Each structure stands twice: as C-alpha cells, then as structure tokens.
Amino acid sequence: MSEVEERVALTPERLAKVQEIIKRYPAGQQKSALLPILHLVQEQFGWVSAASMDMVAELLDIQPVEVYEVTTFYTMFHLEPVGKHVIEYCRTGPCCNMGGEGVYDHLKNRLGIKEKETTADGVFTLKEVECLAACGWGPCFQIREKFYLHLTNDKVDEIIDELRN
C-alpha cells in the first residue's frame, strides 16, 4: 500500500510543468491538459496505474472516470507495468512491404517472447502498433521517443545487445 502511494507523486519539476500546461488553455478548459499530463505520468513511472489516474483527476479537478475513459481509448498508455524498454513494433501494410514481417519474427525469436509479453529479465516488453508515420523508412519500431528505422535482422540484434548492456 505504502509503495503504491509513494509511486503516485509527480516530481516537483513535473508538477511545475503540469501548472504550466494547464495555463495553455482558456480558463475552465483545464481538461485539455489531460493527454499531455498522462504523457508526463508515463514518462515518470513507465506506465499509468489506477492510483496515478486518480492523482491526475485531482490535479485537473475532474472525475476519475473522465481519466479512465481516456486512458483506455488511447493506445499509447500502458495500463499495466512494463519492462524497462517497450518495443512498439509497426505491423501495418507499408512496413510489411518493406520486409517488416520477417524482421518481426526475428525480433520475437531473439527476445523469446510474444506480443504483449515481457522478457524474464524485465528488460523488454513487446507491443504491436499501427503505422508510425515512417513507412518509407521501414521496417521500424519505436522505444519511448526514439525511432529505429530501416531495420534488418542484424540491426535488431545490435539494438537488443546495446540496450541489454
């Protein structure tokens, strides 16, 4: 219990950022700050827990359900704990044309996990996503803000080795 409560305070820098974000919108429209703040929450904790959703509701003076219905609608928010690196792999047609399916099979073999699973050492979680607006530079995946483009089996191996060390 105490662990959960500890987890749901944003850092003072992020709290200051929350106040700055709320001021971007007209008075009374603070709910517009919801998505930017959820991104801040995920940046800090790696995922969005029920406790942190309640915290966000309080920060914005809205009902908790208004936060829940948003986090469950948008695919970027992880609603369960994830590994240190979440690999968000593009599975959409244009990337498949560029060889995306073969590279994906290689990645899954290499990690020894399926979609939505986390490696035993807790380093990688694998998630399939739709088109990342990088189709001509595919196959591609994203880890947090970084795009990994023009993937090949060898390149995937290099990336995994580097992130594991």
Added chain:
Amino acid sequence: MAEITKILTEHIDKPGIETFKVYRENGGYNAVEKALKEMTSDAIVEEVKKAGVRGRGGAGFPMGMKWSFLAKPEGVPRYLVCNADESEPGTFKDHYLMKSIPHLLIEGMIVSSFALGANKGFIYVRGELMYVIRILENAIEEAKAAGFLGKNILGTGYDLELVVQPGGGAYICGEETALLESLEGKRGNPRNKPPFPAVKGLYQCPTVVNNVESIANTPWIVMNGGDKYASFGVGRSTGTKLISASGHINKPGVYEIPLGISVREFMESDEYCGGIRHGHQLKALVAGGSSVPILPAHLVYETAEGNERLMTYESLSDGGFASGTMLGSGGFIVMDETTCIVRNTWNFSRFYAHESCGQCSPCREGTGWMTKVLERIENGKGSMSDIDLLVDVAKKIEGNTICPLGDAAAWPVASAIRHFRDEFEWHITNPTEATKPGAIYRGEPILA
C-alpha cells in the same frame, strides 16, 4: 525539363535549417512581416482562394473556401488548429516536414492565424512523435524570442499564442471533429455534423482545422501571390504536393512534386521513386494512403480510357471506383509481384478494425467482420461465399456512418476484390498452396 519549383522543400536540406537563424537567413518569416505590416486579413484569404490550394490532409477541400466559411460572431474567440496527427498508413510527409523545417509550419501558423483573426492556435501532433513535438516547441520559443510570436508581434498590435498538443495514439483523432474532442481532453469520438467546426469547433467556438502541408503553403502564397501558386499544376490541382513514397521502389522517401507530372514519371524517374526495385514488376499501387481504392498495374499509368494517368486529384480519380483511385493524403504505396494482395487487404482491414472508435455499429461490427473473413481466406480456411460476404459487408458500411472512417475501411476491401478477385479465389480453391510460406499468386489480375 521545365524548372521544378519547390514551394515547401527548397531549403529543407540546408544545414541548420531547423534553427531560427538559418531559416531566417533563407528568407524565413518574411511572410509574417509582409502579412502583418502590409496586408489585411481579408487580402490574405483572397490570395489563398486565388491559389486554389486544396486541403492536403486527404479530402482536398479548397482551403480558401473553408477559411471564408469561418463564423465571426463578435466577442467570441476563433481558433486555428493544425492537424499533425498523420496516421494514415503510407503517409509520412508531415512528419518529415515538421522534423526537418519546423519553422515553416510555425510561420504558416502565424500568417494563417492572422488571416483568420485567431489569437490562439493549436498544433495537434500524434503522440508517437514526441521528439517532433519538442522540435516544434523549441521553434516556437525561438520565434517568440525574436518577436514573431506572443504579444504585439513586430509592434503591429497582433497577439498570437501557439500550443503544441500531443495525441495519445489513435488514428481516428486525425478526423477533424475527433481531433477537437481529443484536444478537449476526451475520447476521440467524431462529432455529428452539422454543426461544422467553422461554426462550433474547439470549445464550441468557430474553428478552422487544416493539415500541416496546407498551412505550410501559406507563407509562399503570401510572398508570391495566389496567382503565381495557381500557375503550377493542372486545372483544379494547383501548386505542388508532398508525396510519401514507400514499398517496392528503389528510392522510398518524401518528394515534392508539381501536381500534373505523370504517374509514370514519378514512379520511374531517378529524381523520384527510381523505378521498381531489383528489376521486379509493378503489381499494384495504392496512390493516396491506405484508405483509397487499390489500382492493378494496368490502370496505374493509364486510365481505363487509355489516357495518361497524372498525379492530380482529377486524373487519379478518373474512372471513379470502377477503375480509378484518389490522390488522398499522397501516401504512394507501391507493390511488386511478390506482394500477396489478400494478406495486404487483411492487414489494412485489421488496421481499420483496430482504429474504429466504435460509435456506429456498421463501422464497429463491419470492420471486425471483414477482418475475420479476410483472415480466414488468407489462412486457407475461406469459402467462395466469403468473397460475396465481404463485398456485402463493405457495401453496408459505406455511407452509413458518422465519419468517413467507415468508407475508408470499406474501399480497400471492395477495390481489392474488384481488381484481384482471382487471387482471393485462388486462396480459397488452393488452400494448401496458398498458405505455404512465401507463396504468392502470380496470375493476371482480371480487367475492370
């Protein structure tokens, strides 16, 4: 060859162009000076109308006309919202433009907001592009420090704040009313129309929503005039267009083309796609993002009537749904003979099923159905009646939904069956063959 004018990408490869300093040294922000000091709002709207620039987000609606619909009730704020959600499979031009030359969009936002009488503008960027959001926020800070944004811009008395808003990963938020809902901190459910955003948009105030590329055209139009812009292109397809080229070509990437060059030139010249890779054959083209009808090879360079197919709104849609497609968002997806059309159709269908917001039952249920049926055909478990079932479901979705996502899901399926029916049938009659790894149907697509 005639000299090709680059309206958006002329300076894009210059080192440091992402900084205010280098952008300004290359003539950047001159349009803000000219617009705010020498022009009235109405005069700018007039130039944009004359330019004939059509919305680059996909629908191709004339930008100047959209601007002139904006309601202007006294004392009510108006908003300009830039649609940078770019999620249509095959499209990555706005991503490229924003990351490479962010100040072009900021400059466009300033002159466009001034033209519309808006004092606040939002740039709604898909959340996956957080690094681009940081680039844009940095550009805004630089422009503000130089006096081009904020209070009393260049001493003219005009105030403008720009806010960059991240999405959360949902294709539907590219639809303009879903985008507005999302910007208000809600689920991205498209609104019923009317009222249109021009009357009741963001926070129920009059709002214009335009695509990144549309807005990025406005500084050039302010500097050079609408007539000059309209002198490029053919007929109602004026100016240039960014094309995102992907798939089985030698040079995937983003290209700015003058509207009106031939599809063949775009596909084969070294300046653009550089031809089909490794000497392979063209099998099919999706010309304008995943939601437009697919074209078989024999309808790519020529229309059904035998006219040369051009890169224009009109020529690409020549033949309607029977034998044409659409320019859409310019997502040019090229497929050679190693492509399985059934698998590709299933993949696209799964995309729309995944991205349906679920509000209307034809879209919610229909996209799910189509995906299931396509998956079973792809896996060698389909029956002949499944093909007609797909056509039937696609028909029932089309035109029966709140927003065009339903149509976008139906067209790729309907057109794939129209042009590649034999390939679907082959999957059904030869399940063992069709499900072998790497097995591809190489028969001739039937004529439309």
